[in-house]
Amino acid sequence: MQNLKDIQPKPKLKKYEAMFLLDNREVKKGWDYAKGIPLSILEKNGAKIVSARRWDERKLAYEIKKQKRATFLLVFFEAPPEKISLLNREIQLTEGILRHLILVHDEFPPVAFEPVEDDVDVSKIPLGDEEEPEEPQQGTPEEGGPQEGVEEKSSQVPGEETAEVETEEKTGAGDGEKTSPEGENPAGGEEETKPQEG
Amino acid sequence: MAEIGRAKRKFRKFGSRKKRAVPAEPLDYKNVAYLQSLISPQGKMFSRKRTAFSGIDQKKFKLAVKRARFLGLLPYVG
Numbered sequence: 720m721q722n723l724k725d726i727q728p729k730p731k732l733k734k735y736e737a738m739f740l741l742d743n744r745e746v747k748k749g750w751d752y753a754k755g756i757p758l759s760i761l762e763k764n765g766a767k768i769v770s771a772r773r774w775d776e777r778k779l780a781y782e783i784k785k786q787k788r789a790t791f792l793l794v795f796f797e798a799p800p801e802k803i804s805l806l807n808r809e810i811q812l813t814e815g816i817l818r819h820l821i822l823v824h825d826e827f828p829p830v831a832f833e834p835v836e837d838d839v840d841v842s843k844i845p846l847g848d849e850e851e852p853e854e855p856q857q858g859t860p861e862e863g864g865p866q867e868g869v870e871e872k873s874s875q876v877p878g879e880e881t882a883e884v885e886t887e888e889k890t891g892a893g894d895g896e897k898t899s900p901e902g903e904n905p906a907g908g909e910e911e912t913k914p915q916e917g
Numbered sequence: 918m919a920e921i922g923r924a925k926r927k928f929r930k931f932g933s934r935k936k937r938a939v940p941a942e943p944l945d946y947k948n949v950a951y952l953q954s955l956i957s958p959q960g961k962m963f964s965r966k967r968t969a970f971s972g973i974d975q976k977k978f979k980l981a982v983k984r985a986r987f988l989g990l991l992p993y994v995g
Contacts, residue, residue, distance in 0.1 A: 738988060779989035789989065820988055
């Protein structure tokens, strides 16, 4: 008969949710490679992985290990509770993982059983330590606006002048001298436009 | 003659008249957009007076914000 001392109790597994912040420089090398960094540590410590999905890639609210962006990996796994402290220690010492958070669950949420889409386009992921390109300044479209306004004004001004001239002609009753400015105005306008074209 | 039984409360307990609000979305650290609607532009959490959550929900909200801050999803100081 087998001694009771020899019988080892089965390790009691608990359900955990973990969020890893992966360094984008590691993710650039390949999604499977970057994903494998935390998963290999979990499996080495006797964890059973239920699902591992890319949650998001986003800008961080503040810099973590001099990185402004990071890729978030959401993992649901089962593991013996004694191993969690070892896991925490090992993950903290791992390069490529900026930060992590492990939470206990009574039951896995339905998200854990949803199909995982692993089609990650690594080339589009920006590096975390790069400075983001500055957004186009709002001044440029504003600069365009007034120019259009000026053009409109310039187009309106000759019309107004012509209207005034016409009224003058009507009131002037055939004076030749008053009509002479009418000829000068269009000529002056052309002179102003020619240097701009040249 | 002295009144028998419990004395009648003179004033209403503070906040007892206010209707409690139920969170529109789950209070999870991953639900960043909803949490952002419950914090000020500086990153400060709204009080119970403003969120109108129950005590349990306000604690869930507090925990979610602190987890989100730890992971860099929300700012400590905006």
